Amino acid sequence: MAKRENLAIILVIAVTVLTTAGIFAYKAVSERDEVILLAQSPDQGNWTPQVVRLDRGRETAVVIRNVDVVSHGFYAPALNIVIKEIKAGEVKELSLTIDEPGEYPFYCVVWCSDLHMLMRGVILVR
Numbered sequence: 799m800a801k802r803e804n805l806a807i808i809l810v811i812a813v814t815v816l817t818t819a820g821i822f823a824y825k826a827v828s829e830r831d832e833v834i835l836l837a838q839s840p841d842q843g844n845w846t847p848q849v850v851r852l853d854r855g856r857e858t859a860v861v862i863r864n865v866d867v868v869s870h871g872f873y874a875p876a877l878n879i880v881i882k883e884i885k886a887g888e889v890k891e892l893s894l895t896i897d898e899p900g901e902y903p904f905y906c907v908v909w910c911s912d913l914h915m916l917m918r919g920v921i922l923v924r
Contacts, residue, residue, distance in 0.1 A: 831853070831857070831858040831859070832859045832860075832861060833850050833852070833858055833859070833860050833861070834861045834863060835850060835860055835861065835863070835919075836863050836865050837862060837864045837865065837866060837870040837872075837884060837906065838865055839866055839868060839910045839913065839914075839917070840910075840913035840914070840917050841912075841913050842866060842911075845904075845917065845919040847919070848918075848919040848920070849919065849920055849922055850919065850921045851922050851924065852896060852921060852923050852924075853923075853924065854896065854898070854899050854923050854924060855896075855897050856895065857893060857894070857895045858893070858894050859892075859894075860892050860893075860894055861889060861890075861891050862881070862884060862889065862890045863888075863889050864884040864886055864887060864888050864889070865887075866886055866910070867886050868886060868908075868910050868911070869883050869885050869908045869910070870884050870906045870908050870917070871884060871906055871908040872884065872904060872905075872906070872907070873904060873905045873906075873907045874902055874904040874905075874921065875903070876902045877894070877896070877902055877921070879892060879894075879904075880907070882908075883908055894921075898923065900923055901920050901921070902920065902921040902922075902923065903918060903919070903920050904919050904921060905917065905918045905919075
């Protein structure tokens with residue numbers, strides 16, 4: 799009887815450990831990364847961060863939050879991405895999977911201040 803109880807305990811522990819490990823492994827493989835990109839006029843902080851680092855071939859959600867009092871836009875010409883306007887307080891999300899390593903510049907496309915031309919950043923894919 800003791801052997802059966804020990805075997806049952808070992809099986810319960812093994813199933814619990816393997817199930818937990820499987821859940822964590824699945825989440826690590828299936829979940830996409832997320833980057834939060836803040837938009838502010840250059841005199842108020844510019845894009846934060848100005849360099850967005852992504853892993854090649856990995857799906858990433860880019861959440862753009864306009865934390866300013868004026869509208870902004872987002873344009874990454876090499877990736878063919880345009881968000882014409884992100885109003886003050888608004889949040890836009892895009893999903894990116896970039897297979898080629900490199901530097902991909904992005905810009906604001908809505909005149910936001912006298913320093914508008916300085917509102918730029920880069921997506922760095924490694």
